Amino acid sequence: MRIGNALKLACFGLWANKFRVLSAMMGIVIGLFAVIVLISIAVGVKDTLLKQMGSLGAEQILVMPGRVLDTANGEKDFLSGITSVPSTLTYDDAKAVEAVPHVKTVTPQLETVSKAAYGEQNVQAVLVGSTHQYSRVQHAALAEGRFFTDEEQQSKEKVVVLGSNIHDALLGKTAQPQPGSTGAPAAEERAWWQRALDSFMAGTVVSAQETTLIGQKLTIGEHTYTVIGVLEPNATLGSSTDNNIVMPIETALASTDMKYLNKMIVEADSTDVIDEVDGAVFSAIKQNHKEIDFSVVKQDQMLGAIDNVTTILQVMLLGITAVALLISGTGIMNVMVMSVRERTREIGVRKAIGATTFEIMAQFFFETLLLCLIGGLVGIGLGYGFIELWNHYIDAFTLTLPLWAVKLALGSTMVIGGLFGIYPALKAARMKPSHALRFE
Amino acid sequence: MLVLAFYSEMKNLGGRDMIQLHRIKKAFHTGSGKQDILRSVDLHVNTGEYVAIMGKSGSGKSTLLNILGALDSADSGEYVLAGKPVHKMRQAKRTGLRNNEIGFVFQQFQLIPNLSVYQNVLLPLTYGRKKLGRKKARVMQLLEEVGLADKRKQKPARLSGGEKQRAAIARALVNEPSILLADEPTGSLDETTTETILQLFDRVHQQGTTIVVITHDQEVANRAQRVIHLRNGVLV
Numbered sequence: 001m002r003i004g005n006a007l008k009l010a011c012f013g014l015w016a017n018k019f020r021v022l023s024a025m026m027g028i029v030i031g032l033f034a035v036i037v038l039i040s041i042a043v044g045v046k047d048t049l050l051k052q053m054g055s056l057g058a059e060q061i062l063v064m065p066g067r068v069l070d071t072a073n074g075e076k077d078f079l080s081g082i083t084s085v086p087s088t089l090t091y092d093d094a095k096a097v098e099a100v101p102h103v104k105t106v107t108p109q110l111e112t113v114s115k116a117a118y119g120e121q122n123v124q125a126v127l128v129g130s131t132h133q134y135s136r137v138q139h140a141a142l143a144e145g146r147f148f149t150d151e152e153q154q155s156k157e158k159v160v161v162l163g164s165n166i167h168d169a170l171l172g173k174t175a176q177p178q179p180g181s182t183g184a185p186a187a188e189e190r191a192w193w194q195r196a197l198d199s200f201m202a203g204t205v206v207s208a209q210e211t212t213l214i215g216q217k218l219t220i221g222e223h224t225y226t227v228i229g230v231l232e233p234n235a236t237l238g239s240s241t242d243n244n245i246v247m248p249i250e251t252a253l254a255s256t257d258m259k260y261l262n263k264m265i266v267e268a269d270s271t272d273v274i275d276e277v278d279g280a281v282f283s284a285i286k287q288n289h290k291e292i293d294f295s296v297v298k299q300d301q302m303l304g305a306i307d308n309v310t311t312i313l314q315v316m317l318l319g320i321t322a323v324a325l326l327i328s329g330t331g332i333m334n335v336m337v338m339s340v341r342e343r344t345r346e347i348g349v350r351k352a353i354g355a356t357t358f359e360i361m362a363q364f365f366f367e368t369l370l371l372c373l374i375g376g377l378v379g380i381g382l383g384y385g386f387i388e389l390w391n392h393y394i395d396a397f398t399l400t401l402p403l404w405a406v407k408l409a410l411g412s413t414m415v416i417g418g419l420f421g422i423y424p425a426l427k428a429a430r431m432k433p434s435h436a437l438r439f440e
Numbered sequence: 441m442l443v444l445a446f447y448s449e450m451k452n453l454g455g456r457d458m459i460q461l462h463r464i465k466k467a468f469h470t471g472s473g474k475q476d477i478l479r480s481v482d483l484h485v486n487t488g489e490y491v492a493i494m495g496k497s498g499s500g501k502s503t504l505l506n507i508l509g510a511l512d513s514a515d516s517g518e519y520v521l522a523g524k525p526v527h528k529m530r531q532a533k534r535t536g537l538r539n540n541e542i543g544f545v546f547q548q549f550q551l552i553p554n555l556s557v558y559q560n561v562l563l564p565l566t567y568g569r570k571k572l573g574r575k576k577a578r579v580m581q582l583l584e585e586v587g588l589a590d591k592r593k594q595k596p597a598r599l600s601g602g603e604k605q606r607a608a609i610a611r612a613l614v615n616e617p618s619i620l621l622a623d624e625p626t627g628s629l630d631e632t633t634t635e636t637i638l639q640l641f642d643r644v645h646q647q648g649t650t651i652v653v654i655t656h657d658q659e660v661a662n663r664a665q666r667v668i669h670l671r672n673g674v675l676v
């Protein structure tokens with residue numbers, strides 16, 4: 001009953017002081033907004049970089065054109081980068097590697113940017129020539145249709161599998177990618193409500209048109225190809241397959257001017273033999289090359305480099321989180337202390353006319369709780385909105401909002417707000433009323 | 441002993457003694473050292489009596505009234521209000537006493553600026569443990585009596601000095617206290633406004649409420665049944 005009364009008084013107190021409350025709430029909202037956005041930027045940068053760097057399995061070996069510099073202690077120095085030279089890796093190199101003992105599969109990849117046309121529609125796409133292993137090694141699942149087979153590859157069939165963006169663009173479902181951009185992710189450029197409308201209308205309007213290109217022919221360069229499959233959207237930045245058109249490598253070599261491999265992923269039989277295979281792959285390729293203009297990288301070497309970056313990023317995240325919390329915490333602290341100081345006389349009056357210390361504390365406790373909760377939720381909501389907008393319009397990297405950040409932000413607000421809102425109130429409530437009434 | 445205690449209870453119920461102060465002392469510690477404000481105050485006020493206290497500025501009138509209103513405690517001495525020994529009471533009991541027995545009109549109104557007149561007057565009832573039936577009706581009746589019914593939704597800042605003081609008096613009376621303590625209730629008011637306040641006090645007094653009023657205005661003091669002077673820390 002008395003708790004209910006205190007809650008009522010608290011709501012009343014907040015309402016009666018709505019302008020002061022609003023300004024206090026602004027402080028909390030801005031503080032939390034900053035915490036949420038800064039953390040999500042830090043996490044987003046970290047995740048994006050790590051994703052771009054490490055998609056290699058434990059039993060996989062990556063062969064890249066160019067040479068990774070060795071550091072003084074013999075480690076590969078990925079941070080200094082790879083000397084950029086035109087690729088000299090060929091399909092023959094891949095075949096040579098296939099002959100190495102304990103090599104299970106070799107997935108060579110040719111890559112170029114090219115135009116593809118279907119009826120009226122015309123898009124730029126990343127043209128990839130690879131083997132039937134591609135979808136497995138690249139973790140690219142099929143949305144519909146099928147992937148090409150080894151036989152189709154051997155017989156240089158003109159078949160292609162489309163990335164999801166390319167499929168959509170060729171169907172005219174989305175805006176034409178900008179000319180000159182390498183198959184811009186067209187779907188991302190539409191406003192959320194347009195997309196919502198699309199998915200809402202999907203069953204009605206779109207079904208009247210074509211919904212799939214499977215079995216259709218499209219033109220790339222001077223040749224026509226049959227679409228046999230469409231890949232699932234694959235958000236992984238850096239190695240996204242959304243803007244790719246994948247065709248058998250033999251077909252690519254025969255009917256396009258692609259010649260040199262962009263990379264080659266080698267799978268060993270098991271992780272036990274990985275070191276052995278690593279050396280053998282290197283020697284096998286070296287036989288065909290005059291100089292060492294390629295690099296063979298194992299996962300643990302990759303991970304070593306990633307570890308360094310991970311540590312740097314973790315420290316950055318920690319620092320940013322700490323600073324954001326400090327800033328928002330100080331803001332909230334100020335707001336709370338100020339508002340209680342302002343109300344010391346009011347506390348004196350309430351005590352003088354018969355409020356107990358408990359009643360005053362309960363009122364301030366609920367006021368603080370409500371203030372921090374509402375302000376906190378609004379701040380987090382705004383932060384969330386910002387992240388959504390960012391992810392919508394900015395392609396550089398994706399912002400991620402981890403749940404722990406929300407908990408941390410809300411929790412710290414509650415603790416700081418509680419401490420600095422309730423403690424001064426307690427001090428004021430325990431003053432003699434005559435004293436509190438004299439407070440200026 | 442028992443008989444004596446019973447007798448003293450009876451006497452209080454019968455309502456002879458409202459206030460008994462015995463050798464009240466109060467000093468303040470300031471930068472320049474200890475300052476004795478009340479040296480030894482003795483006071484007796486009967487139930488239903490109307491008393492005015494006068495004295496120079498800084499003589500300790502507000503200090504004394506704060507002690508009477510249980511807003512502050514004396515350094516030493518005894519204070520019995522309506523038979524209850526206030527000087528022995530703990531905080532919680534004093535709070536109850538303030539809410540149930542005492543109506544206090546502060547020197548500077550002390551209305552809560554963000555609450556409306558109505559809400560300010562209602563405030564003691566929200567904390568009260570007294571069952572006063574229909575609270576809203578009680579507040580409206582009082583606002584009617586002090587002539588503020590039509591201003592009940594205004595914030596104190598929009599009121600004139602006299603209106604603020606009437607609102608403060610209504611708040612002091614809403615819990616039907618047995619004693620009304622007023623600190624310079626007409627201090628900043630003109631003659632006509634002073635007169636309305638004094639008539640209000642007269643009515644409250646006629647209804648049986650004990651009144652102690654601090655003033656430096658002889659007009660105000662003349663309305664009381666008895667005038668006491670505070671000089672050099674003692675009442676004369």
Ligand SMILES: Nc1ncnc2c1ncn2[C@@H]1O[C@H](COP(=O)(O)OP(=O)(O)OP(=O)(O)O)[C@@H](O)[C@H]1O
Binds near residue numbers: 469477496500
């Ligand atoms: N809490 C306090 N701390 C220190 N000094 C105080 C305190 N309260 C009052 N005083 C001092 O005690 C003296 C008496 O103050 P008080 O307010 O009782 O005077 P007063 O008679 O009511 O004066 P006025 O007529 O101006 O209202 C003053 O000198 C004042 O400065």
Ligand SMILES: [Mg+2]
Binds near residue numbers: 501502503547
């Ligand atoms: Mg005074």
